[in-house]
Amino acid sequence: MSLRQEVNASVVSMKNSKPSKKFKIDKWIPYLFILPSTLMIVTFLFYPIGTVFYYSVQNYDVSAPFYNGFAGLDNFIKIFTQDKLFLPSLMTSFKWVISQVGLQLIFGLAFALLLNQKFRFRGAVRAAAFIPWAISGVLASVMWSLMYNEHMGVFNDLLMRLGLISESKAWLADSSTAFAAVVIAELWRGIPFFAITLLASLQSIPEELYEAARVDGAGRWKSFIFVTLPQLKNTIVLTTLLRVIWEFNNVDLLFNLTGGGPAHSTTTLTMYIAEQAVHGSNFGYGSALTVIAFGILLVFAAVYLRITRFERED
Amino acid sequence: MYKKLSKTLLASSMAAALLLAGCGGQDSAEKSNAAPKKDDPNEEVTLTFWDENAGPQRTPIWEELIKRFEEENPNIDVEYVGLPKDSAKTKYDAAIAANDTPDVGSVQTSWLPEFSLRDALLPLDSYFEGWDQKDKINAGAIDFNKDIVNDNKLYGIPYTQNLDILWVRPDWFKEKGTKIPETWDEFFTAIEEQTDKANNRYGYTIRGGAGGSFQLQRLMYAYSGEEEYIKDGKSTINSPEHAEFLKKYFALYKEYTPKSDITNGYKEMIAGFDTGAVAMVQHNIGSFGEHSEALEPDQFQAIPLPKTPDGKYVAEGGNTIGVSIFKDTEHPEAAWKFTSFLNSKESQSYWNQEVGQIPTNADVLEEAWVKESPHIQTAFKVYDDPNTILYKPPFYLPEYRSILDSTVDSGTQAVLSGKMSVEDFLDEWATAVEEAQKKYDEHFKK
Numbered sequence: 001m002s003l004r005q006e007v008n009a010s011v012v013s014m015k016n017s018k019p020s021k022k023f024k025i026d027k028w029i030p031y032l033f034i035l036p037s038t039l040m041i042v043t044f045l046f047y048p049i050g051t052v053f054y055y056s057v058q059n060y061d062v063s064a065p066f067y068n069g070f071a072g073l074d075n076f077i078k079i080f081t082q083d084k085l086f087l088p089s090l091m092t093s094f095k096w097v098i099s100q101v102g103l104q105l106i107f108g109l110a111f112a113l114l115l116n117q118k119f120r121f122r123g124a125v126r127a128a129a130f131i132p133w134a135i136s137g138v139l140a141s142v143m144w145s146l147m148y149n150e151h152m153g154v155f156n157d158l159l160m161r162l163g164l165i166s167e168s169k170a171w172l173a174d175s176s177t178a179f180a181a182v183v184i185a186e187l188w189r190g191i192p193f194f195a196i197t198l199l200a201s202l203q204s205i206p207e208e209l210y211e212a213a214r215v216d217g218a219g220r221w222k223s224f225i226f227v228t229l230p231q232l233k234n235t236i237v238l239t240t241l242l243r244v245i246w247e248f249n250n251v252d253l254l255f256n257l258t259g260g261g262p263a264h265s266t267t268t269l270t271m272y273i274a275e276q277a278v279h280g281s282n283f284g285y286g287s288a289l290t291v292i293a294f295g296i297l298l299v300f301a302a303v304y305l306r307i308t309r310f311e312r313e314d
Numbered sequence: 315m316y317k318k319l320s321k322t323l324l325a326s327s328m329a330a331a332l333l334l335a336g337c338g339g340q341d342s343a344e345k346s347n348a349a350p351k352k353d354d355p356n357e358e359v360t361l362t363f364w365d366e367n368a369g370p371q372r373t374p375i376w377e378e379l380i381k382r383f384e385e386e387n388p389n390i391d392v393e394y395v396g397l398p399k400d401s402a403k404t405k406y407d408a409a410i411a412a413n414d415t416p417d418v419g420s421v422q423t424s425w426l427p428e429f430s431l432r433d434a435l436l437p438l439d440s441y442f443e444g445w446d447q448k449d450k451i452n453a454g455a456i457d458f459n460k461d462i463v464n465d466n467k468l469y470g471i472p473y474t475q476n477l478d479i480l481w482v483r484p485d486w487f488k489e490k491g492t493k494i495p496e497t498w499d500e501f502f503t504a505i506e507e508q509t510d511k512a513n514n515r516y517g518y519t520i521r522g523g524a525g526g527s528f529q530l531q532r533l534m535y536a537y538s539g540e541e542e543y544i545k546d547g548k549s550t551i552n553s554p555e556h557a558e559f560l561k562k563y564f565a566l567y568k569e570y571t572p573k574s575d576i577t578n579g580y581k582e583m584i585a586g587f588d589t590g591a592v593a594m595v596q597h598n599i600g601s602f603g604e605h606s607e608a609l610e611p612d613q614f615q616a617i618p619l620p621k622t623p624d625g626k627y628v629a630e631g632g633n634t635i636g637v638s639i640f641k642d643t644e645h646p647e648a649a650w651k652f653t654s655f656l657n658s659k660e661s662q663s664y665w666n667q668e669v670g671q672i673p674t675n676a677d678v679l680e681e682a683w684v685k686e687s688p689h690i691q692t693a694f695k696v697y698d699d700p701n702t703i704l705y706k707p708p709f710y711l712p713e714y715r716s717i718l719d720s721t722v723d724s725g726t727q728a729v730l731s732g733k734m735s736v737e738d739f740l741d742e743w744a745t746a747v748e749e750a751q752k753k754y755d756e757h758f759k760k
Contacts, residue, residue, distance in 0.1 A: 064413040064712030065432055066757060150574040151514070151591065170574035173522075175731045261523065262576045263727035263734075265728050280716040 008039050049294075060284035075288035085264060086289070089272040092179075093248060099183050100190060100247045101240055107187070108194020109115065109232075112154050115308075116202045125198075133192035137252030144185040145257055148149070155163050175265040178258050182266055196237055201235040237308045244304075245297055260304045269293055359645045359679045361652055362416040364406070366635070368396025371603055375668045383655050390648050391481045400524065403715065404633040410434045415640035417649045421470050423632040427710035430463045436639040437467040441650045451657060452674040453627065455634050462632060462709055464758070470636030471657050473665065475672040476598045477629055478532045481605060483508075483593045484615045486515075498537055498620045502562060508593035509570040518566055519592040521583045522576035522730055527722035529596055532619070532630050534559055535705050539622035543707050547755075549747040551709050552740035560729070560736045587614075598633075599689045602670030616689035618696050627695075627702040632709060652693060672697075713750040721746050 059071045079086050117127050132140070147154050150170040159165045171181040205228065213223045251270050254260065260267035260275065267275070273293065277286025347387040352410050352686035355554040373396050380392045395416065397405045403425065409415045410432055429435050442448050442456075463469060480495070482504075487494055492508060495501040521529055531551075538555035538590065550556075567575060572586060584601055586592040588608035596619070621627055637656050639649045655661060659677040666673040667683050672693055684690055696702055708714055722743055728734035 051742070061712070062407045063428060063432075063715075065411065067712070067753070150572060170572070170576070173574040173577045175727075179321075258577065259523065261724065262725050263731050264724055275720060278404065280714070280720060281404060 044177070052287045052290050055284050055287035057289075058284045060139055060282075060287070062283065071284060072294045075285050076292075078285070079288060079292065085267065085272055086269075088264065089267045089269045092266065093268040093270070095179070096183070096250075097244055097247045100186055101243050103183075103187055104190040104194050104243065105236070105240060107191045109198055111191060111195040112198035112202055113228075115199055130192045130196055132189045133196070135189070137189075138256060140185070140189055141253050141256030144188075144253070145172065148257075163164055172258050178262060179266050182254055182257050185257060186247075186250070189253070190243070190247075193243070197235055197239050198232060201232050203240045205231045237304075241301065241304055244300065248293070248297060332476055336410050346505070349597055356389055357645075358389050358391075359648045360393060361394060361643075361645060361648055362393045364402075364419040364651070365394065365396045366402035366406075366420045366422060367399045369398070372396075372669065375665055379656065379661050379664065382661075383652060386655070387648075387651060390490075390651065392652060404481040413642060414617040415642055417640060417645060418652055419638055419640065421636055421638040423455075423470060423634045423636060424714075425460070425706070426459060426469050426636075426638070427463050428712055429638070430465065430467070430469050431710070431712075434641055435469040436641045436643065436646060436649075437469060438471065438639065438650070438653070439468045441653075442468055442471065445654055447654065447658065447675075450659070450676045452628060452676070454675050458632055458634075459636065464710065470638040471653055472636040472674045473657050473662055474636035474669070475634045475674055475693075475697075476534075476600055477633060477696060478529065478596065478598050479616045479689070479692060479696075481587060481595050481601070482615050482617055483587075483590075483613055485613050486593050494615075494617055495620055498559075501620050502566075505566060505570045505594065507584070514591060516572055516586075516592050517570040518562075518594050519571050519578065519583050519586045520567055520575040520579070520730075521578045521596075522567075522726055523579045523582070524719075525580055525724060526726055527718040530560075530722070531707070531718070532728060533563065533596060535630065535703075536619040536628040537622070539624065539626055539628055539703055539743040541703055541705050543705060544747065544751055545749060547748060549744040549751075551747060552737070552744040557740055560740070564729055564736065576727055599671060600671050600692055602687075602689050603668075606670075616692040618692055622703075625701075627699055629696055629702060629704055631704045631706040671750065708747065708751065711747070711750045711754055713746070713753075717743070717746045717750065737756070 020271060056075060057073065059068050059074070061067060115122070117131060119125075135143075146152070148171040150156065150168055150173070153168075153171070155171065156165070156168040160168065169177065171177050209227050209231070210223055215229050218226065218295055248268075249270050251268075251274060254266055254268060254271055255274070258266045260271040269289065270293065273286050274287045276289060277283050280286075328635075363376075363380070365372065373394075375396055376396075380394055383392060384390065406415075406419070406421075406425070406429070410429065415434060421435075426435070451471065452475070455475065456468065459470055459472065460468050462468050480501075482494060484494070486492075486508060487504070490507055492504050493500055495504045508517035508620075509515065520526070534551075534556045537559040538550075538553060540550045540553060540555070542550055544550070572591065574582070580597075583595060584597065584604055587595040590606060599616060602616070618627055624754045637653045639646060639653060643649050656665075657675060659675055662673040662675040663681055663683075666678065670687070670689065672690055673679060673684070678684065711717075725734065725739045725742060729736055729739050
């Protein structure tokens with residue numbers, strides 16, 4: 001018996017005993033069921049979001065409360081006219097999101113296709129492939145910072161033995177390599193997410209579709225383009241959308257590996273917000289930056305969903 | 315069923331009402347505390363104590379002192395809360411903003427002006443005046459604490475003092491016949507002579523990452539001998555001497571230092587010295603504990619920062635940490651008892667000997683371990699010299715720390731990676747200080 005039927009049954013039984021109350025209960029029960037989750041969402045989502053909007057038009061610095069007060073649009077004006085770090089950090093964010101999501105999707109899809117083949121020890125290999133996803137961000141960043149280390153890192157050691165570099169490099173401390181180094185670390189951690197979800201989706205594609213394609217003379221490549229990809233579309237849309245938002249807001253690896261440095265070369269907008277609000281305790285200015293980030297993500301999500309729905313109707 | 319639901323609703327709304335009432339109750343309780351009542355000396359009280367530099371080294375020291383205090387005062391229970399050094403200031407800031415401060419806290423002297431402006435601390439003048447040990451505490455440090463706050467009251471009793479120095483490897487210096495530097499020219503020469511990149515050995519290490527700005531500033535003023543930080547609204551940060559120094563100093567990077575220095579925090583910098591990769595490092599006497607664990611006694615030595623061209627030592631004022639009582643405490647008498655206990659001869663002696671820093675209690679200075687600690691004697695050489703220049707950074711500016719943390723730390727990295735000139739870097743730093751000063755003057759109508 002489903003929940004709904006159960007509710008109906010109890011309503012019916014009550015109707016028999018107390019007919020006068022039937023109308024009220026019918027009307028209120030659904031609301032009572034969603035009340036707990038609504039309360040949670042309002043308390044932990046809407047209220048904090050509201051305060052961010054409120055503080056974005058305030059001067060609010062906990063270390064200098066005597067300067068606090070209504071600021072109007074001053075914070076926003078400062079961001080767009082004086083702030084030398086806003087645009088560069090926004091650009092770094094775009095670079096970060098595009099490289100992460102793009103590469104994770106490509107490698108994740110490749111992994112999923114590989115793991116979907118039949119071979120010996122497939123179960124063990126599948127389990128191993130998903131380990132990075134299960135490792136906590138802090139632990140992962142400690143491992144990667146050791147591997148990138150200038151004096152004892154395994155990368156320097158390997159590259160020197162192979163004769164590719166002549167003296168050890170400080171991968172995370174050089175502004176020309178720091179960004180790429182963090183991208184690789186995050187890529188290692190993010191690929192399994194795509195691999196897991198795409199693999200699950202691959203397994204749900206009916207074998208008959210491939211048989212039909214073979215009958216029509218399609219080779220491997222054509223089956224992939226005309227069967228696999230269209231069948232995976234919904235999963236790809238959803239995972240990339242989620243991933244774009246997650247990567248945009250991601251700070252753990254960046255924070256632990258480079259702290260946004262050297263010289264802000266790995267400072268994304270989210271890192272910059274953390275620097276202003278959490279370290280600088282300037283919550284007013286940090287909130288204004290957050291409002292802008294919120295707007296960017298909102299527009300992105302709306303546009304992205306519109307485009308993909310448009311395709312579905314096609 | 316409906317009855318059940320309505321009961322649940324009633325119960326939850328009652329719980330909510332109680333919760334709200336609870337908040338209200340706390341508010342009114344706080345208000346009634348505004349007029350402190352006389353403490354009953356035998357009343358059972360619990361004090362919360364915050365440590366601003368918790369970790370495996372210092373936490374056990376505090377726990378031992380608290381144990382001793384509780385044995386002496388069975389009716390007072392002290393709860394220890396350890397804050398990691400890097401986030402301690404943020405935690406205090408949030409606590410003050412939320413009116414949720416501890417009773418007693420270890421507070422760096424440079425935070426006092428800000429905390430007192432925010433009305434968070436209890437003035438200790440009357441308690442201190444009535445204390446029989448008050449003459450033992452370093453009078454200069456007490457006066458300094460009063461001098462830097464807006465209302466010239468005493469908000470913290472310093473229990474330890476520190477000094478920036480250079481740690482060197484005397485064994486390597488002897489081996490290569492390098493002179494232990496006393497002037498800035500000798501400093502740069504020593505670094506060059508000690509560098510042997512083929513054997514993975516560097517003459518020096520720069521703290522390019524978090525916290526580097528505070529050390530950089532102390533080096534700059536030690537080089538120039540400039541006594542004022544801000545003169546008539548203009549900062550001395552971008553003086554030509556400072557630019558001259560930084561050009562030489564930053565030129566050391568990569569040439570005579572590890573490449574990863576640009577992101578060095580405290581741990582990485584100290585690790586460079588303690589693992590035998592670096593011959594000389596600038597830090598304070600407080601890292602004595604780490605060096606003595608990693609190296610043999612003849613492998614590390616503390617020396618003062620080089621003298622100015624006219625032969626004077628320079629030290630930054632306010633390099634002390636004190637015990638403060640927060641205004642919202644319900645037990646000011648018990649809090650003072652604990653504060654004075656921490657500053658007693660025995661407590662200061664134990665704490666400072668374990669950490670390796672300078673006590674402020676005159677009785678402790680007479681103890682044998684102080685006389686036998688070469689690094690503390692090095693610090694005395696600087697502090698006791700009548701010609702030593704003690705410059706005073708603008709701790710009272712609320713932006714002071716964030717300028718150093720954001721503008722200066724990232725500016726240092728920009729210069730080290732060749733993206734910015736030393737002059738632009740110093741101008742940006744000076745402008746930020748001058749703007750903060752202007753805002754401060756306008757607000758407090760000086």
